[in-house]
Amino acid sequence: MKDNISQYMAKREPYYRQVSDEVAVYEAAYDARMPIMLKGPTGCGKTRFIEYMAWKLKKPLITVACNEDMTASDLVGRFLLDSQGTRWQDGPLAIAARHGAICYLDEIVEARQDTTVVIHPLTDNRRVLPLEKTGELVEAHPDFQLVISYNPGYQSVMKDLKQSTKQRFGALDFDYPEQAIEEEIVSHESGISREDAGKLVSIAKMARKLKGHGLDEGISTRMLIYAGTLISRGVETRRACRVALVAPITDDADMRDALEAAVVTFFGKRSEAR
Amino acid sequence: MSSAFHHIARGLQRYFGKRDKGHQTEHRSKTQLTEVHRRLAIYLFAVCGRDVVIKTMEEDFLHLEKYRPYIERGAIHLPSFYYDLGGDVAGIEVYRAAAVHAVAHLMHAGKTFADATLDKWQKAVIAVIEDARVETLLMREFPGFLELWRDQHTATPLQDRSAGDYLSRLARALLDPSYRDEDPWIVQGRSLFGAAENLETRDVSIRIGMTLAEEFQKKNIRFNAHADRLSALYRDDSRHLWAQQDETHAEEMPTSFFELKLLMGNNEFASADEEHKEISEGKPGPAGKDAYSYAEWDYRSQAETASWVTVRERKPKPGELGIVDQIVAQNAHLISRMEKILHAIRYSGMRRIRKLEEGDEVDINAAIRALIDMRSGVQPDTRIMMRSLRKNRDISVLVLLDLSNSTNQKIAGQEETVLELTRQICVLFADVIEDVGDPFAIHGFCSKSRHNVEYFRFKDFGQPYDEGARALIAGMTGQRSTRMGAAIRHAVHHLDERPAGRKLLMLITDGAPSDIDVRGTKYLTYDAKMAVKAAAKNGIHTHCISLDPKADEYVSQIFGARGYMVVDHVRYLPEKMLMIYAGLTR
Numbered sequence: 041m042k043d044n045i046s047q048y049m050a051k052r053e054p055y056y057r058q059v060s061d062e063v064a065v066y067e068a069a070y071d072a073r074m075p076i077m078l079k080g081p082t083g084c085g086k087t088r089f090i091e092y093m094a095w096k097l098k099k100p101l102i103t104v105a106c107n108e109d110m111t112a113s114d115l116v117g118r119f120l121l122d123s124q125g126t127r128w129q130d131g132p133l134a135i136a137a138r139h140g141a142i143c144y145l146d147e148i149v150e151a152r153q154d155t156t157v158v159i160h161p162l163t164d165n166r167r168v169l170p171l172e173k174t175g176e177l178v179e180a181h182p183d184f185q186l187v188i189s190y191n192p193g194y195q196s197v198m199k200d201l202k203q204s205t206k207q208r209f210g211a212l213d214f215d216y217p218e219q220a221i222e223e224e225i226v227s228h229e230s231g232i233s234r235e236d237a238g239k240l241v242s243i244a245k246m247a248r249k250l251k252g253h254g255l256d257e258g259i260s261t262r263m264l265i266y267a268g269t270l271i272s273r274g275v276e277t278r279r280a281c282r283v284a285l286v287a288p289i290t291d292d293a294d295m296r297d298a299l300e301a302a303v304v305t306f307f308g309k310r311s312e313a314r
Numbered sequence: 315m316s317s318a319f320h321h322i323a324r325g326l327q328r329y330f331g332k333r334d335k336g337h338q339t340e341h342r343s344k345t346q347l348t349e350v351h352r353r354l355a356i357y358l359f360a361v362c363g364r365d366v367v368i369k370t371m372e373e374d375f376l377h378l379e380k381y382r383p384y385i386e387r388g389a390i391h392l393p394s395f396y397y398d399l400g401g402d403v404a405g406i407e408v409y410r411a412a413a414v415h416a417v418a419h420l421m422h423a424g425k426t427f428a429d430a431t432l433d434k435w436q437k438a439v440i441a442v443i444e445d446a447r448v449e450t451l452l453m454r455e456f457p458g459f460l461e462l463w464r465d466q467h468t469a470t471p472l473q474d475r476s477a478g479d480y481l482s483r484l485a486r487a488l489l490d491p492s493y494r495d496e497d498p499w500i501v502q503g504r505s506l507f508g509a510a511e512n513l514e515t516r517d518v519s520i521r522i523g524m525t526l527a528e529e530f531q532k533k534n535i536r537f538n539a540h541a542d543r544l545s546a547l548y549r550d551d552s553r554h555l556w557a558q559q560d561e562t563h564a565e566e567m568p569t570s571f572f573e574l575k576l577l578m579g580n581n582e583f584a585s586a587d588e589e590h591k592e593i594s595e596g597k598p599g600p601a602g603k604d605a606y607s608y609a610e611w612d613y614r615s616q617a618e619t620a621s622w623v624t625v626r627e628r629k630p631k632p633g634e635l636g637i638v639d640q641i642v643a644q645n646a647h648l649i650s651r652m653e654k655i656l657h658a659i660r661y662s663g664m665r666r667i668r669k670l671e672e673g674d675e676v677d678i679n680a681a682i683r684a685l686i687d688m689r690s691g692v693q694p695d696t697r698i699m700m701r702s703l704r705k706n707r708d709i710s711v712l713v714l715l716d717l718s719n720s721t722n723q724k725i726a727g728q729e730e731t732v733l734e735l736t737r738q739i740c741v742l743f744a745d746v747i748e749d750v751g752d753p754f755a756i757h758g759f760c761s762k763s764r765h766n767v768e769y770f771r772f773k774d775f776g777q778p779y780d781e782g783a784r785a786l787i788a789g790m791t792g793q794r795s796t797r798m799g800a801a802i803r804h805a806v807h808h809l810d811e812r813p814a815g816r817k818l819l820m821l822i823t824d825g826a827p828s829d830i831d832v833r834g835t836k837y838l839t840y841d842a843k844m845a846v847k848a849a850a851k852n853g854i855h856t857h858c859i860s861l862d863p864k865a866d867e868y869v870s871q872i873f874g875a876r877g878y879m880v881v882d883h884v885r886y887l888p889e890k891m892l893m894i895y896a897g898l899t900r
Contacts, residue, residue: 063492078826081861102757111674113674114672118672119676120672121681121684121694121696123688126570178525194646202497242456244467248359249359249360250359250360252357253359253365254356254359293589294352294353294356297356297357298353298354298356298360298713299360300359301357302357302360304458304462305456305458305459305462306456306457306458307458308461309460309461
């Protein structure tokens with residue numbers, strides 16, 4: 041059945057470029073099975089990091105993308121109907137707890153607050169998951185660890201984690217890497233030259249200064265990789281930047297113009313022969 | 315005299331000459347600064363990471379040579395328009411080149427030069443070197459600016475008549491490595507500049523500039539400070555480099571708020587400490603638990619001035635209750651329509667979403683149907699779950715009324731005064747919202763200097779909308795001025811105390827912010843804008859109902875393009891209300 045845990049094992053090594061000591065710190069935290077929270081703007085590598093760590097530790101990784109319609113039973117499990125009657129189906133959190141996987145709740149603030157409290161008993165020294173509907177008390181497998189990600193930026197104060205939730209986690213801060221490292225990442229992931237990757241990163245740096253001054257969020261590393269991928273597939277550079285960097289993040293005509301000027305600043309006005 | 319005439323004639327000649335060459339028949343297209351102002355501002359912010367003030371300069375059409383940007387007191391002054399140059403250089407490109415060049419100066423400025431001993435020629439050469447210095451520094455970070463600036467230089471080795479020609483060639487040579495020029499003076503300039511080790515300070519510009527100025531004497535060409543300008547339009551006139559040349563020296567852009575206060579030194583900008591004292595000592599008006607002090611935003615220093623405004627809560631006087639009853643009676647049809655609209659868009663209580671494959675609970679009817687199907691050997695419908703959605707209207711509304719003196723005037727083309735219209739809107743609002751059941755409050759404000767922003771609470775959240783509250787609404791009067799930012803901050807303070815999930819601050823006003831101790835509207839407009847921003851941070855949605863049909867410009871500045879609406883007659887209110895509420899409960 042779906043409970044087959046091996047499907048959650050990474051098949052090959054995901055690319056991850058270490059920025060500082062985050063790998064060592066995470067390994068220590070995993071050693072203690074301490075719940076971890078990854079904080080940082082969108083597209084800066086949080087999800088990739090946890091995929092890489094799961095691969096490195098050789099543990100299955102169960103990822104849940106949280107949304108505002110998510111209920112507690114979406115995490116824990118529910119009764120389903122079949123021809124014999126009802127049947128209990130474990131949710132992703134229960135599967136992870138039973139089989140000793142790393143459970144990664146992506147964008148946890150998007151979930152309703154009553155949903156997030158179900159993780160509480162798993163994240164303190166009890167390490168249990170009570171299944172209210174079946175009356176079962178699942179004791180977490182020794183390998184089980186809970187990781188959540190959290191973007192403190194664009195959400196308003198209305199959407200924040202409760203203190204009681206926050207204080208159960210250790211937190212690793214993520215941000216866009218420094219110029220040279222980000223160049224390396226963009227170049228590696230998209231296959232463009234180091235020089236072009238450098239230009240993309242410089243454009244992003246200009247745009248990131250505008251965060252809070254007309255932009256809700258700066259241009260992320262992920263967007264740069266998209267732009268680089270388009271370029272390496274033969275799309276003309278400025279066109280690729282417009283498609284992948286400028287158009288997605290703003291609808292404000294003046295802001296677009298300024299961003300496109302930033303693109304021209306680094307890639308030039310005239311198209312180069314490639 | 316004759317030289318001045320010559321100069322004008324040359325300017326005209328160059329102007330029309332260019333025009334004929336470029337576009338012989340059609341009118342030359344141009345780009346206005348007003349069209350591109352915001353784009354430039356955003357772009358510059360992206361370049362240097364801070365707000366740069368861009369101002370329009372007054373241009374002089376006859377003296378095209380004077381048509382140059384300049385930097386003064388930290389602000390960039392640009393011409394009101396640029397013609398599109400030939401080729402693919404549009405006017406916006408010239409603007410961008412000029413603005414970025416000026417920012418290069420601002421970012422890499424040093425102390426101003428003491429120029430007592432320099433003559434005009436030396437200054438001109440030093441300015442060219444200084445331009446090259448700041449451009450080179452900025453290009454280290456942004457190599458793409460080379461292309462932006464290079465396109466604006468048109469000097470060639472063939473131009474060798476005037477000192478201005480040589481300056482333009484030198485400017486081009488220092489910027490553009492691909493430009494070829496064999497003139498010994500230019501070659502020397504290039505090699506001196508290329509050999510300079512430390513470009514971080516201005517000393518290098520003086521040193522190279524003095525040498526080159528001296529060397530130029532060999533050419534035996536006279537320099538005319540008025541005629542011999544650089545041909546690249548985007549270069550500023552370098553006036554900011556020289557210390558004593560402007561007499562406005564003492565008024566230089568204050569860099570910190572403290573300087574600003576020292577400079578102004580008058581009653582408008584008394585020190586914030588004093589203000590604290592005033593509050594604690596109870597001067598000049600009665601203070602105590604009803605006085606609140608708030609910060610105010612100063613756009614000139616781009617900083618908040620702490621404890622700058624004092625808001626005092628006053629008891630409003632009751633008026634004739636009949637006024638309110640009359641309004642209700644006259645607008646009964648409107649009230650019933652608004653109620654209908656509001657009832658239609660609100661939904662509270664539980665809603666069940668049925669026919670779900672995955673839900674929270676079993677929908678018993680569907681389950682039985684599925685079981686019957688199974689028993690009778692038919693494929694059952696597996697969507698037997700349901701989910702309950704709780705939608706509660708958890709919204710608090712605070713209506714904030716502008717009660718300044720201007721509300722006593724009649725609305726253009728109508729019989730009623732602004733205050734009467736405000737009161738009507740307010741009564742209709744209260745009546746409808748009371749019926750719908752959302753908690754609401756009605757407050758009002760007027761101001762007399764920053765020490766005395768008066769704030770009236772006609773109806774509070776917890777208080778019933780009874781005869782007492784209605785009498786207070788009936789009794790509202792308009793006097794004094796409109797210090798909007800402080801009032802918004804105080805209203806936010808009241809809303810903050812509400813537990814509600816959604817909070818709405820609705821401001822009804824007739825005019826731009828103003829007060830007796832502030833000249834112009836800009837300062838208070840910016841402050842109000844910041845207050846609205848701060849409210850948004852606290853999760854409070856601010857909406858403005860403007861009763862001034864011509865208010866669009868400043869109102870949109872304060873509340874954002876979608877944060878306001880203009881209502882000049884009560885009968886338009888229902889539709890507008892619908893828009894606000896629908897937007898909020900979406």
